[in-house]
Amino acid sequence: MTSGDLLPTDARRTWRSLEAVHGMIYFTSLAPPEYAKAGVTRNRTGYFASRAAAMGAVDAEVVVATFYNFSPGLVRHAMRDVWSLTTPAAMLAARLRAVDASLRHAFDDELLASPEMAQAAGWLREAALAACERPEGRPLFAGHAALPWPDEPHLVLWHAQTLLREFRGDGHIAALVMEELSGLDALVSHAASGDVPAAALQATRAYTDDEWAAGVESMAARGLVHPDGTFTEAGRAQRDRIEAATDRLAFAPWAALGPERCDHLRTFGKLVSRRVVDAGLLVVDPSRFAD
Numbered sequence: 001m002t003s004g005d006l007l008p009t010d011a012r013r014t015w016r017s018l019e020a021v022h023g024m025i026y027f028t029s030l031a032p033p034e035y036a037k038a039g040v041t042r043n044r045t046g047y048f049a050s051r052a053a054a055m056g057a058v059d060a061e062v063v064v065a066t067f068y069n070f071s072p073g074l075v076r077h078a079m080r081d082v083w084s085l086t087t088p089a090a091m092l093a094a095r096l097r098a099v100d101a102s103l104r105h106a107f108d109d110e111l112l113a114s115p116e117m118a119q120a121a122g123w124l125r126e127a128a129l130a131a132c133e134r135p136e137g138r139p140l141f142a143g144h145a146a147l148p149w150p151d152e153p154h155l156v157l158w159h160a161q162t163l164l165r166e167f168r169g170d171g172h173i174a175a176l177v178m179e180e181l182s183g184l185d186a187l188v189s190h191a192a193s194g195d196v197p198a199a200a201l202q203a204t205r206a207y208t209d210d211e212w213a214a215g216v217e218s219m220a221a222r223g224l225v226h227p228d229g230t231f232t233e234a235g236r237a238q239r240d241r242i243e244a245a246t247d248r249l250a251f252a253p254w255a256a257l258g259p260e261r262c263d264h265l266r267t268f269g270k271l272v273s274r275r276v277v278d279a280g281l282l283v284v285d286p287s288r289f290a291d
Contacts, residue, residue: 020276064076168250183205
């Protein structure tokens with residue numbers, strides 16, 4: 001098997017198999033106490049500030065632009081005066097402490113010290129470094145790419161997956177912009193795909209019922225969804241273009257690894273992701289979105 005045998009869809013599957021390792025930081029109950037130690041007690045603020053901190057003490061408008069599909073009003077409220085309460089360095093340190101504690105909770109000592117963990121971390125770091133050769137047009141990724149690498153394999157694995165997630169995410173935003181979709185439009189399209197219920201997307205991104213209804217109406221006027229929010233043929237075709245473009249723009253780091261190592265990473269990714277889920281790190285408490 002050669003590197004030419006790897007398809008963009010294979011790369012997506014490899015990324016997705018490991019995504020729980022990164023994504024748990026947004027849901028783990030061990031993060032808010034660490035953010036509180038750094039001076040941030042509101043959960044929404046902790047999320048935005050800890051993720052945006054890699055870009056420095058940016059204001060809300062930069063977060064609106066780079067996070068893309070959250071209600072701008074929510075972002076402005078969450079980011080208000082945050083850098084008078086804490087610093088980017090403090091939030092980054094708090095985030096990494098939460099990651100370390102969470103993954104140690106999910107992975108036993110044997111897995112943490114295993115050759116498989118070290119190998120996977122090394123391979124994923126190689127993919128992330130390949131992504132670092134292409135920072136242009138990827139501001140959120142570039143901020144994270146400038147951070148120092150941790151030393152321990154499980155943290156290397158998390159940091160590498162974080163870089164690859166933000167690399168893919170910035171490319172996804174580029175694809176959405178090319179299709180002239182706003183952040184709310186993108187959510188309506190996502191909901192129409194059936195991947196995530198519309199109610200969940202609306203609630204977690206903090207759009208009102210009126211705003212959501214206006215978004216559906218706008219997309220319907222463009223012929224992309226029906227009045228009930230389901231896809232038209234044109235809307236589904238657009239979604240397919242967006243996903244194909246996202247896969248294409250995220251492909252290079254995984255191509256650097258080749259199909260055999262990606263195949264091994266998918267197997268390992270399923271193992272560690274299952275550990276993360278079984279440890280309860282991805283359980284969402286709705287009250288965490290109340291502020």
